[in-house]
Amino acid sequence: MWRAAPARRLAALRILVGAYTVAFLLARSASFWQMADLPSWQTEGVGVLWFLDSPWNPSTVRVAFVCNVILGVLFTLGVGFRVVGPVFSLVFLVVSTYRLSFGHVIHTEHLVALHLLALGFSRSADAWSYDARRRDPAPTSGSESRLRYGVPIRAMVLVTVLTYVLAGVAKVRHGGMDWLAGDGLRNQVAYDNLRKELLGSPHSPFGGWVVRFEWLFPPSAVLTTIIEIGAVVALSSSQRLRTIWAVAAWGFHVMVLALMAISFPYPLSFVAYACLFDVERGGERLIQAARRRTGRTSDSKSDKLSAAISGGMPPING
């Protein structure tokens, strides 16, 4: 399971997850901003802020948020990564924990926070980064490469699998046979949409229409449980199985969005599943396409430099 991986794969994951996180922070900036004004009596610390019983100064919250966005950009570009990598992943953890410390835990940021910790505390800026220009080429094979680049990626895969398995187990554990029979799911879809309507929030008219068809829910509930508990197949070495599972899990989130207007942006963006693929190939193709467009050949001085800074691997078709 713990295979070696090229530095570029981990680097591609750093860029994808970093860029996603910056986009997420900017897209949800209003929510992070408004959090500073919630009533103090609602404060209920969770996770690393378990001790929190009163809110922070609103200015502190807003400065931390802005710093987090700036750190996210540096993280994505791989600037000063030995410091920025761990600091960004920890500041994101604290800022996002603070957002959830007001009475209810939302489950949209758990996986990205865990992935950022794996990336931030690893050598994910050894390629395709600003820092890589000033470093020796990264090892490309052997136990060194496995430890440096393979282990963090596998840690991300393991964390992803565990989150889905736990969600599947929770459904069977708390919902029991009612859940598998589809009643629980049908009631959940109806209740969730109704609550949103009564709380003046956007809901899913499609979900409201679908609850009329009772027969749809038993197979949907079974399929959901199979996808969640079946996440263990993503640990296999078969790329086909990993792809099938990733697409199925993504489809599940699309259905959740369609039926309940609940968005899990990290899996919906597919970035959550990037660690299951050889994502560096996409980046390499992009670089090649750019080279072709500018008419440069792989023998050029800049390509040799590029190969050196991106882990010592020669360009594809080079």
Next chain:
Amino acid sequence: MRPSPTSELNKRRSVRAIGLAIVVVIGVLPVALDRDSYPLSTYPMFSSRRTAIEPVHTAVARGEDGSIRRLTPTQISGNDEVIIAAQLVFDSITRDGGTVLCGDIARRMSTSSDMIDTIEIVTEKYDAIDWYEGRRSPVSRVVHTSCSVPEVTR
């Protein structure tokens, strides 16, 4: 220089230890503690034993003509997350019957151009399946508190 077999073995052991630690911390610990938290969680979303009739705690505005207007999560809590708004209403009902929250919302709504007379903190019960089949009468409706929207700033 090739790494020695001992150092290879040590590396392999550390890698296995990392894997085990991840499984214990992310997979076993949250279930053993049975607590939903962040970033460790049991991921209980959608897993509760839901029935068709469940209470919804919310705040509504009543117009001068007696009509009811639904408030948005931002108007209720100052934040656009619906779950946080719902939790805020529930917590405020448990805390003081919703009195403080009612006053907060009334102050927030005093700048609204809508003709709103009072704010009500309510618990409403509907049959959610019936609702989507067109039968929309409440099973029950409890008004915990109501308060007037200040006129002076309107």
